Amino acid sequence: MKTDYQQILQLVYNLDLSNYAKSRNFIDGSVSMLSPYISRGLLSTKIVVDYLSSKHSNLNKFEKFIQELAWRDYWQIVWKYKNINNDIKRKQLDVRQFGIPKSILSASTGIEAIDKSINSLYETGYVHNHARMYISSIICNISKCHWKIPAQWFYYHLLDGDWGSNALSWQWVSGTNSSKKYYANQSNINLFCHTNQKNTFLDLDYDKLTKIDIPIVLQEVEQPILKTTSIKFNKFDLDFKKPLLIYNYYNIDPKWKSDLNANRVFLIEPSLFMKYPVSKKAMNFAVDLAKNIPEINFYFGSFNQLSKDFSVDSIYYKEHPLNKHYEGNMDSRDWIFKEQNYYPSFFKFWNSNKKILGFS
Numbered sequence: 001m002k003t004d005y006q007q008i009l010q011l012v013y014n015l016d017l018s019n020y021a022k023s024r025n026f027i028d029g030s031v032s033m034l035s036p037y038i039s040r041g042l043l044s045t046k047i048v049v050d051y052l053s054s055k056h057s058n059l060n061k062f063e064k065f066i067q068e069l070a071w072r073d074y075w076q077i078v079w080k081y082k083n084i085n086n087d088i089k090r091k092q093l094d095v096r097q098f099g100i101p102k103s104i105l106s107a108s109t110g111i112e113a114i115d116k117s118i119n120s121l122y123e124t125g126y127v128h129n130h131a132r133m134y135i136s137s138i139i140c141n142i143s144k145c146h147w148k149i150p151a152q153w154f155y156y157h158l159l160d161g162d163w164g165s166n167a168l169s170w171q172w173v174s175g176t177n178s179s180k181k182y183y184a185n186q187s188n189i190n191l192f193c194h195t196n197q198k199n200t201f202l203d204l205d206y207d208k209l210t211k212i213d214i215p216i217v218l219q220e221v222e223q224p225i226l227k228t229t230s231i232k233f234n235k236f237d238l239d240f241k242k243p244l245l246i247y248n249y250y251n252i253d254p255k256w257k258s259d260l261n262a263n264r265v266f267l268i269e270p271s272l273f274m275k276y277p278v279s280k281k282a283m284n285f286a287v288d289l290a291k292n293i294p295e296i297n298f299y300f301g302s303f304n305q306l307s308k309d310f311s312v313d314s315i316y317y318k319e320h321p322l323n324k325h326y327e328g329n330m331d332s333r334d335w336i337f338k339e340q341n342y343y344p345s346f347f348k349f350w351n352s353n354k355k356i357l358g359f360s
């Protein structure tokens with residue numbers, strides 16, 4: 001995965017979306033793979049849409065892609081308004097287990113496309129959207145596990161781990177954030193993942209699949225061990241005459257106030273990573289991205305400790321649901337649409353805003 005800012009911008013400039021709408025649901029579809037950069041705040045959804053607008057007078061052929069970017073903004077807005085750590089709209093029905101099936105953790109369910117995607121999660125930190133839906137459906141709806149622990153496991157390994165998109169998608173699949181649980185059978189997986197498996201525990205029509213008992217291969221459940229490895233950084237001094245800009249796991253934007261003569265600190269708060277652990281691979285990726293910020297220093301400790309250690313006059317940070325305890329000057333994040341009201345469904349949000357981009 002690229003970590004150089006200029007090379008990442010090139011990915012945006014070279015986006016080929018000609019086949020996006022038709023192919024995006026296939027495991028080898030031409031998706032952008034921009035999510036690790038958007039989730040880490042290096043790119044915003046707005047930057048991508050602005051770039052497309054600057055190159056094309058009509059955005060109609062990019063509507064599906066921009067709609068996906070808008071899903072990202074939508075989940076962020078929901079996160080601002082709701083406690084997404086609890087079942088958000090209704091309780092998850094028919095929960096029998098808390099944890100994750102052992103065969104999922106060891107990528108040995110016997111469903112080829114699923115096992116391959118889990119291995120990809122461990123090896124690359126990326127999983128295709130449809131495979132994410134399949135994996136979460138097997139865990140929550142076939143194995144009848146509550147969504148929260150599996151969502152934490154997924155977030156831990158994903159380079160694009162974003163608690164808003166992640167928790168709310170798991171809740172969408174498990175029916176706590178949607179009107180019904182999402183199921184995919186073997187023929188659906190075969191179609192979109194180009195496999196040809198038969199006689200698996202998913203090889204049933206939907207009427208039967210939604211009523212099966214937990215298959216033997218999914219019955220043994222484990223608690224994953226998720227710990228953020230601590231990282232050692234060099235000590236540093238700050239210039240007390242200059243303002244302090246705070247970057248973090250969700251704000252690694254090299255363009256943010258880039259003209260300001262300021263101290264720049266990437267804050268790693270242990271309490272946050274205790275609650276939302278991430279893998280060594282995900283943390284190293286974030287640290288490598290942060291190296292695009294000139295003269296960045298890394299601080300391991302709480303916000304309060306940082307502001308005691310360095311009593312500068314002015315602190316700046318970007319608004320985020322996980323930053324509510326920061327104090328100082330808060331800048332807003334970039335959004336595709338200015339409006340930040342809560343909508344109970346994505347399509348209400350989308351339909352009320354899409355005209356701004358010229359979509360009918």
Ligand SMILES: Cc1cc2nc3c(=O)[nH]c(=O)nc-3n(C[C@H](O)[C@H](O)[C@H](O)COP(=O)(O)OP(=O)(O)OC[C@H]3O[C@@H](n4cnc5c(N)ncnc54)[C@H](O)[C@@H]3O)c2cc1C
Pocket residue numbers: 024031032033034035036038039065068069070071072073075127128129130132133136154155158160161162163165166167169170173
């Ligand atoms: C169970 C589950 C967990 C998920 N966890 C995360 C997560 O932790 N972080 C994350 O960024 N996305 C998550 N997603 C959403 C989606 O799978 C990824 O954003 C997408 O696969 C990223 O690949 P891409 O950049 O190639 O997407 P593209 O198809 O190229 O889409 C462009 C961008 O739009 C946004 N986007 C696309 N699809 C979605 C979606 N369904 N929901 C929200 N935003 C979307 C992403 O920012 C993405 O980079 C999750 C989905 C599911 C079903």
